[in-house]
Amino acid sequence: MAKILIVEDDEKLRNELEIFLNNNGYKAESLKTFNNTINDILKINPDLVLLDINLPGTDGEYVCKEIRKNSSMPIIMVTSRDNEVDELLSINYGADHYITKPFNIQILLAKIGAILRRTNMYGENFEKIDAKDFVLNISKSTIEKNGKEIELTKNEFRILKYLVQNREKIVSRDDIMECLWDSESFIDDNTLTVNITRLRNKLEELNLKELLETKRGQGYILKRREN
Amino acid sequence: MRFIDFIKEKVLTILLLTFALITIEIFLMAYVVDNFIKIYIPVVIIVLYFLSITVEYYKKKKFYKNLYKTLDSLEEKYLIAEIIDNPNFLEGKILKDIILQTDKSMLENVNKYKYLQEDYKEYIELWIHEIKIPIAASKMVVANNKNEVTKSIDEELDKLENYVEQALFYARSNNVEKDYYIRKCSLKNIVNESIKKNKNNLIQEKISIDIYNLEQEVNTDSKWVVFILNQIIQNSIKYKKQNADAKIEIYSEKKKENVILYIKDSGIGIKKGEITRVFEKGFTGTNGRIVGKKSTGIGLYLCKKLCDKLRITRKLNSMENEGTEIRLVFPINSYMDMK
Numbered sequence: 001m002a003k004i005l006i007v008e009d010d011e012k013l014r015n016e017l018e019i020f021l022n023n024n025g026y027k028a029e030s031l032k033t034f035n036n037t038i039n040d041i042l043k044i045n046p047d048l049v050l051l052d053i054n055l056p057g058t059d060g061e062y063v064c065k066e067i068r069k070n071s072s073m074p075i076i077m078v079t080s081r082d083n084e085v086d087e088l089l090s091i092n093y094g095a096d097h098y099i100t101k102p103f104n105i106q107i108l109l110a111k112i113g114a115i116l117r118r119t120n121m122y123g124e125n126f127e128k129i130d131a132k133d134f135v136l137n138i139s140k141s142t143i144e145k146n147g148k149e150i151e152l153t154k155n156e157f158r159i160l161k162y163l164v165q166n167r168e169k170i171v172s173r174d175d176i177m178e179c180l181w182d183s184e185s186f187i188d189d190n191t192l193t194v195n196i197t198r199l200r201n202k203l204e205e206l207n208l209k210e211l212l213e214t215k216r217g218q219g220y221i222l223k224r225r226e227n
Numbered sequence: 228m229r230f231i232d233f234i235k236e237k238v239l240t241i242l243l244l245t246f247a248l249i250t251i252e253i254f255l256m257a258y259v260v261d262n263f264i265k266i267y268i269p270v271v272i273i274v275l276y277f278l279s280i281t282v283e284y285y286k287k288k289k290f291y292k293n294l295y296k297t298l299d300s301l302e303e304k305y306l307i308a309e310i311i312d313n314p315n316f317l318e319g320k321i322l323k324d325i326i327l328q329t330d331k332s333m334l335e336n337v338n339k340y341k342y343l344q345e346d347y348k349e350y351i352e353l354w355i356h357e358i359k360i361p362i363a364a365s366k367m368v369v370a371n372n373k374n375e376v377t378k379s380i381d382e383e384l385d386k387l388e389n390y391v392e393q394a395l396f397y398a399r400s401n402n403v404e405k406d407y408y409i410r411k412c413s414l415k416n417i418v419n420e421s422i423k424k425n426k427n428n429l430i431q432e433k434i435s436i437d438i439y440n441l442e443q444e445v446n447t448d449s450k451w452v453v454f455i456l457n458q459i460i461q462n463s464i465k466y467k468k469q470n471a472d473a474k475i476e477i478y479s480e481k482k483k484e485n486v487i488l489y490i491k492d493s494g495i496g497i498k499k500g501e502i503t504r505v506f507e508k509g510f511t512g513t514n515g516r517i518v519g520k521k522s523t524g525i526g527l528y529l530c531k532k533l534c535d536k537l538r539i540t541r542k543l544n545s546m547e548n549e550g551t552e553i554r555l556v557f558p559i560n561s562y563m564d565m566k
Contacts, residue, residue: 010360016367023371054356080359082395084408084450102363102388104423105370174430181426184419188435 002116005046006030007037007063008078009056017050024109024165034058038066046073048116051095053079053086061093068094074115078103106182131164133225134208145206155185156199163212163222172219196220228288237280244276283316290314305330344401351398355391362388385427389461393525396454400532407448407537414488415441417449418477421456428464434473443479443486445557451533452555456490458526459553463492465522466514468548488555497545505543506531 004026008014014030021028031040034056041049041063049067053060064075077090080101087098096115099108129136134145141157142149152160162179163171173192180187187195196212203209213221234241248269255265298307308326365384369377399406418441422429429436445452460475467473476491497505501512508528515522534541538558545551 010364013360013364013367016364016371019371020367080356080363082450083406084410084448088408101359102366102384105367107423177430178426181423181430184423186422186436186438189433 001025001027002047003027003029003044004112005041005044005049007034007041007049007055007060008052009034009054010052020105021112026112037063041067042070045071047119048074048076048112050076050078053077053081053090061089064090064093064095074119076111076115104182106179110182129161129164131167133211134206136161136164143202143206145208148206150202150205152199152202153195155180155187155191155195156202158183158185159195159199160222163220167222168224170215170218170221175219228284228291230284233280233284233287244272248272286316287319290316290319305333348398348402351394355395355398358391359388362391382427382431389457392454392457393529396451396529396533397525400529400536407451409446409448409537411444411446412449412452414443414445414479414486417452418456418488420449420453421460422477424453424457425460425464428461429475432464432467432473434464434467434475437474437476438478440478440480443481445486446559447537447539447557451537452539455530455533455539455555458530459490462526463490463494463551465520466492466494466496466551468493468495485559486557488557489552490555491550491552493550496547496549496551497543498547502543502545506541 004021006014006017006021006028008017008030018028018030029044029046031037033040037055037058051060051064055063060077060079064077067073067075075095076097076099077095078099078101079086079090082100090098097111099111127137127139129138134143136142136157137144137149138161140149140151141154142151143160158180159176162176166175173189177187177189177192180192200209200212203212211223211225213223215221251268252265255268294307294311297310298304301307301310308323308330311323314320314323362384366381369381369384415438418438422436422438463473463475472493474493476489478489480487480489495514498513501510504510505512506527507524509524510528511522511524514520515524531541534555540556542554542556543551544554
């Protein structure tokens with residue numbers, strides 16, 4: 001599991017981020033004091049740092065520069081200053097990415113995923129998601145089961161991935177749409193229905209049709225097969 | 228300065244002089260004096276006097292004419308005292324001294340307000356950055372506790388974020404200094420960004436999005452343009468037709484000298500007489516007065532101001548009950564003639 005270090009001085013934001021990242025398959029930790037930020041970060045040596053620009057006593061840009069002297073760990077700068085100049089400066093100081101508050105959390109997750117994949121530390125794990133009843137192959141955009149492989153379109157794949165991430169929870173149509181919109185596929189209600197129908201048909205080919213249930217008026221739920 | 232006006236100023240001296248000459252003539256007549264002297268004295272006095280005021284007239288005329296000419300050609304008229312030559316007569320010197328002192332005091336006053344405004348702007352920017360932290364924290368709480376209630380709070384947080392953003396850009400739009408950074412940006416990324424920002428609302432209101440032909444690059448500040456599009460999209464959402472399929476269409480077209488971005492909606496449209504006024508500050512119009520719309524008349528006004536700074540021209544077409552189309556025209560060589 002990738003270890004993410006949160007360096008943020010606002011306590012509530014820090015705690016909520018920690019909970020959120022822990023709920024989404026990462027091992028999140030955070031710094032509570034900022035007297036020795038640079039050494040603390042280097043000592044913990046996380047797989048990725050979320051670094052706030054405004055820190056008490058020092059500033060994130062300096063911290064970023066200092067870390068870069070000793071380590072190539074991925075750094076995402078978090079700031080509430082929203083302008084192009086700051087963004088460029090952060091990149092110059094060696095940050096891998098720059099994200100502004102208040103952030104879209106789905107996008108934050110996507111960025112973290114992309115950077116971790118790029119640094120290739122968790123390359124293998126990110127290639128495939130094992131959903132027990134079947135396997136999602138991210139690089140090929142397919143579902144695999146017992147050696148059988150079925151190709152999914154981009155949207156079908158995203159929907160199924162979202163359902164897997166929220167397994168055994170009711171997911172509303174709006175939630176699915178928001179997830180698709182976050183990845184810049186701005187589909188409407190009818191297209192969603194079409195996509196779900198196609199996804200169902202493909203699941204049927206693998207005898208998995210009964211896993212995806214419709215909850216009238218509420219949305220969908222992806223169940224686990226009972227053994 | 229006309230000669231006749233100048234003479235009028237001298238009327239008292241001339242009257243006194245005439246009176247003096249008449250008394251002298253009377254005295255001269257009372258004594259036996261040569262006729263030549265009787266004529267010579269007044270003639271010499273009159274000629275010399277007129278000679279002296281003519282010299283004075285031309286001196287002053289030259290100075291004031293010059294002064295007016297410089298003043299007319301000057302854009303910042305208060306700088307006049309710094310520019311004019313030193314006058315060679317007393318009144319002129321007094322005048323220059325007075326102007327200099329007035330200018331100094333005015334500049335001090337203006338600087339005071341400049342400083343106050345700068346200070347205020349800095350405070351607003353700081354405040355905006357501060358308030359984004361609790362908004363971000365609240366959004367995280369919502370993300371960790373997803374349910375109907377928090378979803379509703381999330382929508383309100385979106386609105387809050389929007390208003391905050393508006394305040395930030397308002398502060399920026401009034402700034403004389405350059406506050407933007409021009410570079411090559413992908414139009415597609417800008418459009419996607421602004422749609423994503425409004426996704427909650429767009430999905431909730433069941434507005435379908437149709438974007439195409441956006442593979443263009445423009446030289447601009449993407450953050451500013453995202454904000455501008457954001458305002459436009461929010462208007463499209465606000466003024467959509469009730470009980471009808473709503474749609475927003477965004478596409479671009481590359482011309483020889485510019486790239487045009489079209490944002491078309493199928494909303495309630497704008498009344499004919501009001502189209503030219505929608506970019507005015509505080510203009511709400513018939514649509515804005517519909518119950519529940521809460522138009523502030525700031526959004527489009529800010530769009531206009533920011534567009535002007537970025538050299539983006541905009542056109543708005545609208546038909547009542549048909550929809551509205553806004554065109555943003557990005558000049559291709561915009562970054563060469565950027566102020």
